[in-house]
Amino acid sequence: MSEVFNVEKIFAENVFTLGKMKERLPKNVFKEVKKVMEQGEELSLSAADVVAKAMKDWAVENGATHYTHWFQPLTGITAEKHDSFVTHPDEEGRMLMEFSGKELIKGEPDASSFPSGGLRSTFEARGYTAWDITSPAFLKEAGTGVILCIPTAFCSxxxxxxxxxxxxxxxMEAVSEQALRIVRLFGNTQAKKVVASVGAEQEYFLVDKDKYLQRPDLIFAGRTLFGAPAPKGQEMEDHYFGVIRERIGAYMKDLNEELWKLGVTAKTQHNEVAPAQHELAPVYETANIAVDHNQVVMETMKRVAIHHDLRCLLHEKPFAGVNGSGKHNNWSLGTDNGVNLLDPGDTPNENIQFLLVLACIMKAVDTHGDLLRQSASDVGNDHRLGANEAPPAIISIFLGEQLEDVVRQLVETGIAETCKEGGVLKTGVSYLPDLVKDATDRNRTSPFAFTGNKFEFRMVGSADSVASPNTTLNAIVAEVFCEAADILEKADDFDLAVHDLIKEYMNKHQRIIFNGDGYSEEWVKEAERRGLPNIKSMVEAVDTLTTEKSVKLFERFAIFTKAELESREEVLYETYAKTINIEALTMIDMASKQIIPAVMRYTKTLADTVIAVKEAGADASVQSELLGSISKKLVEMKAALAKLEEIEQQASAMPEGKEQAFFYKDQVVEAMEALRVPADELEKLVDKEVWPIPTYADLLFEV
Structure with missing residues (x-):
């Protein structure tokens, strides 16, 4: 048996939790902190000084020497600048460790060195990080020692x-304010806020470190740019939920322990569909903490993998021909007094508040499907969406048979008199219990699926931050809640008005509901008939951010200004172009310095063999035929390499922006695919001992 550790004892031991605050802060300061966390007021500087000292003392007791304002720039990952607690020595030469409220509340990283999309010029360096008091500080072990990480926002x-x-x-503030108007219309006057909650399931691959280090494409691009299929892939469906191998189990054990220490509620772990692919799922949390924790999860996955001589791949498509990785973003809304707005209850047809909330979400997703699609866009996700392994690029809502039937009744007759029941599943085995079935099945092909008391947004990419999808979800729902509340608050007859509004929204936006197979070609045609957008790539989704409709939405709730939206549009185009350029250069480098030279050496060996066999008077036709086939593919590969080099040079010389990004998508990506084809065919022909990089079989099955 392995060493036993107590989860309850270690959970959040590296987090400056509310409980630790209560133990270490004076009552009046703790009371002020809680008030600020719950009501959103500003913490006084005197109270901040007390909190800072208590936080520093706790951190130092646990080995910390530095602190950092931990923030999430537009790179999609986290950033940190470490400052020590050290100050000037006292008169006797003793080192003093200090940390002030001012240092806790505000930091100043170089704003010009992060992507800003024109919001900051190179010479405009000043930017500020501001403490997010609602997300607890935590300790992180780094090569430099133990660091106190303080979650912050980052502004110019x-x-x-x-x-x-x-x-x-x-x-989050916008959706809370507007949702409160809805719940108060239904008599809930005790609620003070509505909280968006999120649970982000994380998929990932694990590969052997030594093999990883022999693949420049994995190092620089995070995915394999070359690689023929292994003899076996995922077709036997034996990896999904299969027995976890010992080496992977040891990794998962250490990963869980590290995450639990950081207060991350890692709950579920299992093998995923593809070989070497796995998943971790947490318990739901407040949206901003869930976003912070997902960043912690991804970083910790990579760090723990190193200790097991593994490497963690978070790219959406590390390997061609097998399933890629995504993130299921489970989203719900609940009041601070315990009411889940997405809980339909036993009789959803009679739950008017739920039906109104559902109708509002239908309208929001239908109206802003393009924005929701954009929020899940990144470069790697282009390889997944619509590829029969992830949801299609078309946004639709899955409600299940029960709710779809309720919606149908309301649309057709204005009254939902019946509600389908789940029934009982009889196993047919005397000693197994009969199972009470849910009222509806699940649909893994739906991008936005209702799953009992929440919606699961399944399009998000595995390497991407879940901040943007949840920002968009909160915003679009806040808009419809606001519209609905404006109507209902003025109504003379509330019951009649809410009934009419539910029917109106469901009737106008029922096209967004689809319970069928999202992978089918029939759905693509049907979605086009319904007028639903089919945005197939990241670059095609970018300009949805700056449409008049989007700008109006985000400015209305002070979530983004037009300038902030335009900046993100610019950053996304640049990110796409730079990412594809790195991939193209990596392919050129691997083809020129590894694959082609290795194949040339092999063809010389074959040629020598042909000559030797002929001189021996034997039939050399097999060797000659193989030499001819390889030489032909080598010529094709060299020509494709030259074409990619030419196209890449054209692309990199273009001015940054939309035109360049589309050139990369339409021209460079096509040239990259053309280079890969003969290379992968050569891999099948060339002696494995000669092939210069680990194969898919090596990477996926030798972990």
Whole structure:
């Protein structure tokens, strides 16, 4: 048996939790902190000084020497600058460790060195990080020692959001304010806020470190740019939920322990569909903490993998021909007094508040499907969406048979008199219990599926931050809640008005409901008939951010200004172009310095063999035929390489922006695919001992 550790004892031991605050802060300061966390007021500087000292003392007791304002710039990952607690020595030469409230509340990283999309010029360096008091500080072990990480927002000198957290927090306040108007219309006067909750399931691959280090494409691009299929893939369906191998189990054990220490509620772990692919799922949390924790999860996955001589791949499509990785973003809304707005109850047809909330979400997703699609866009996700392994690029809502039937009744007759029941599943085995079935099945092909008391947004990419999807979800729902509340608050007859509004929204937006097979070609045609957008790539989705409709939405709730939206549009185009350029250069480098030279050496060996066999008087036709086949593919590969080099040079010389991004998508990506084809065919022909890089079989099955 392995060493036993107590989960309850270690959970959140590296987090400055509310409980630790209560133990270490004076009652009046703790009371002020809680008030600020719950009501959103500003913490006084005197109270901040007390909190800072208590936080520093706790951190130092646990080995910390530095602190950092931990933030999430537009790179999609986290950033940190470490400052030590050290100050000037006293008169006797003793080192003093200090940390002030001012240092806790505000930091100043270089804003010009992060993506800003024109919000900051190179010479405009000042930016600010501001403490997010609602997300607890935590300790992280790094090569430099133990660091106190303080979650913060990141804004420019002029106040523009330069990060993922600030818009998310703004959207959370917006949806809370508008949802409160809805719940109060239904008599819930005790609720003070409505909280968006999120559970982000994380898929990932694990590969052997030594093999990883022999693949420049994995190092630089995060995915394999070359690689023929292994003899076996996922077709036997034996990896999904299969027995976890010992080496992977040891990794998962350490990963869980590290995450639990950081207060991350890692709950579920299992093998995923593809070989070497796995998943971790947490318990639901407040949206901004869930976003922070998902960043912690991804970082910790990579760090723990190193200790097991593994490497963690978070790219959406590390391997061609097998399933890629995504993130299921489970989203719900609940009041601070315990009411889940997405809980239909036993009789959803009679739950008027739920039906109104559902109708509002239908309208929001239908109206802003393009924005929701954009929020799940990144470069790697282009390889997944619509590829019969992930939801299609077309946004639709899955409600299940029960709710779809309720909606149908309301649309057709204005009254939902019946509600389908789940029934009982009889196993047919005397000693197994009969199972009470849910009222509806699940649909893994739906991008936005209702799953009992929440919606599961299944399009998000595995390497992407979940901040943008949740910012968008909160914003679009806030808009419809606001519209509905404006109507209902003025109504003379509330019951009649809410009935009419539910029917109106469901009737106008029922086209967004689809319970069938999202992978089918029939659905693509049907979606086109319904007028639903089919945005197939990241670059095609970018300009949805700056449409008049989007700008109006985000400015209305002060989530983004037009300038902030335009900046993100610019950053996304640049990110796409730079990412594809790195991939193209990596392919050129691997083809020129590894694959082609290795194949040339092999053809010489074959040629020598042909000559030797002929001189021996034997039949050399097999060797000659193989030599001819390889030489032909080598010529094709060299020509494709030259074409990619030419196209890449054209692309990199273009001015940054939309035109360049589309050139990369339409021209460079096509040239990359053309280069890969003969290379992968050569891999099947060339002696494995000669092939210069580990194969798919090596990477996927030798872990």
């Amino acid at each position: 000198y002029k106040g523009e959001a330069l990060d993922k957290k600030t818009p998310l927090l703004r959207s």
